[in-house]
Amino acid sequence: MAGEKIMMGLDIGSSWVRAVIGTVARDGTVMIDSICERPSEGVRGGAIVNIEQTLKTITSVITEAQLQAGADVQQIIIGVGGNHIEGIPSQGVVGINAKDQEIKREDIYRSLEVARAFELPLEREILHTLVQDFRVDGRDGIKDPIDMLGHRLESRVLVVTASSSICQNERKCIQRAGFQVQRLVAQQLADAEAVLSVEEKEMGTILINIGGGITNMIVYANGAPVFTGGVNLGGNHVTSDIAYILN
CATH class of the missing domain: 3.30.420.40 (ATPase, nucleotide binding domain)
Structure with missing residues (x-):
């Protein structure tokens, strides 16, 4: 279609x-x-x-x-x-240049670019920039600052690298x-x-996915990701340990 x-x-x-x-x-x-x-x-x-x-x-x-x-x-x-997946908390602060001090989508993009502009080791690359919330002139916990009035916009993000x-x-x-x-x-x-669900993310959730060789984890609070990572241990290791004990 x-x-x-x-x-x-x-x-x-x-x-x-x-x-x-x-x-x-x-x-x-x-x-x-x-x-x-x-x-x-x-x-x-x-x-x-x-x-x-x-x-x-x-x-x-x-x-x-x-x-x-x-x-x-x-x-x-x-x-x-x-x-090798790692979430790095970061912040980006920009001034609002419009005469009426109204925050536009372009201002959000600028703040996210600043949040990503930190030095990464050569062996790392950025996969995602996950927005947690925004701060406008010191006011915390703002999810969508578009059309709000202010002089200073700050974004709080989780930069996921690999x-x-x-x-x-x-x-x-x-x-x-x-x-x-x-x-x-x-x-x-x-x-x-x-x-x-949206409600589970808002309430706060730790999601763990146990695979065969790796275990992945992500943590949500107030609707946004605050931590992510993984370990190279999975179900195959558990099975192997049980078999070793039983034998």
Whole structure:
């Protein structure tokens, strides 16, 4: 139908590689067209350790998902997680230049740019800038300052960063498979968008996703993310420990 968009998401996990294709309607609702999974090869602790093995699995999963959906999708959204994901609190302060002191969307963008403008190690890259709230002339807890009047706008954000080498290896696999990477998304954020309600985020929630080789976590308070991260321990380690004790 007119206005609809077909998208593909890919999760390269330690135990499974999963692909999902969905149709996004103009109102933002998503209809799932296909889901495909294969046992993961060449991935350990959420990171690719063997390009060729991972490439073979990725190609198989994507091809099957496209056949099931009857769609040819060239751009892919990749989920990344593990202990290399880190959320860094930051702030950005700007002055309001308009004569009437009315805050515009451009002022918000400027404050977010300032919040992101800190020195990162060469091996890190920014995935997301997640807004927590704003402060206008010292007034805290403002969620949407557009059209408010003030002289000083401050944004409080959580800047989510990841290992550049891990991200580049995932991009390389997708490109060698003949596809393009639309963007990388922190799995912690994707998990939260999938399972948490607005009320749960406002109330305060710790969301933990225990995978085969990694465990991802994100914390919400007052409707905004305040922490995210992960550890390279998962269900496979629990199973291995239980088997060791029983034997």
